[in-house]
Amino acid sequence: MTTRELFLKHVGQTSMAPLAFEVTKAQGCYLYDANGKKHIDLIGGISVCNLGHGNERIKTAIKKQVDDYLHVMVYGETIQSPQVQYATAIADILPATLNSIYFTNSGSEATEGAMKLAKRYTGKSKIISFKNSYHGSTQGALSVMGSEYWQQAYRPLLPNVYQYDYASSEALDAIDEHTACIILEPMQSEAGINEAPQAWFQQLRKKCDETGCLLIFDEIQTGFGRSGSLFAFEKIGVVPDIILLGKALGGGMPMGAFVADKEMMDCFSYKPVLGHITTFGGHPVCCVAGRESLAIIQEMFKANPQFVEEKRALFLQELNHDCIEKVNAYGLILAIHFKDYDTNKKIIDQCIKNGLFTDWFLFAANALRIAPPLTITHNEIKEACAIIIQSINEVMHESS
């Protein structure tokens, strides 16, 4: 049997039509398929590989840690310097109230932990989230996901969860003394890039302060430079009570985290003790990879604070075609909107044929996703955009 056939037979499937791209090597901004063909990677593992593939400094850090030790004990009982150092590095770059980092294995688990912490700390259970939001696929995270389509098959989910339109005044009105937390992305990526006005965020912060509702920002996708700042909340100018991290947090290794004030986090230590448990969270190899990756991203911003914005502008300049309805862009996440899903799917498939790897968005199936490594060069951006335009032309030619 071919590797492809074995993949379809033995690797649990979640799609009727998986991309089934066989990766044999990944380097810099490129993926190599089974025939050795080079493809420009425009999605970086969906906002994970912010430094591209095969970064030497990250690999060296991982190799050293592999020699020192791998997993030694469940989370929280032993002092492991990779964990301590990475938690300290994260606390150093966040505001003073975000100083206690709980490492998990994934973004979904960070969402779970944060929701539990909010309920435990406030003693309340009402949770508010938003339509077209994505916070993960486990049942708690699914309960706050903003889509009946993905939720329906798994009901009953968590009770006492209420959903509103993003950036709506109804959501602000719904926050009251019974609300444990409100969870949202500072920009809704999976909706094909949906932003909220800064003034709305300020009103949100104010309402949370008035009622004691905890404000949770999910920066799993926007974090670590993707937004054009290290974190999107810096652009917005509003500090959340809890921040969720994931994806690029691990420098290519699996990792998530939720971050809060120590006084809040400490309530996981009593009544009941071990309020949130993970065996592998904060794995030492993931911590060293993440810490090295963060250091490099910080150096990139120090060298040129505008580098993400400059690359975004270049994409926007190059992406011109009559078929493109609009391009939404937030830092280095861009969504090229076409008239419908069929057109988008054909263009994505054609891009892959032409040596460019990309995907769509959960709630915007008509939009092509661009979330390349932040290290993508200006020449690579021009090359990628030329392939997209060529692919659009070929699809249009075929269907005319």
Ligand code: PMP
């Ligand atoms: N929140 C957001 C905003 C995400 O984009 C994702 C992953 N796409 C998650 C949460 C869940 O992360 P994970 O897949 O690591 O569980």
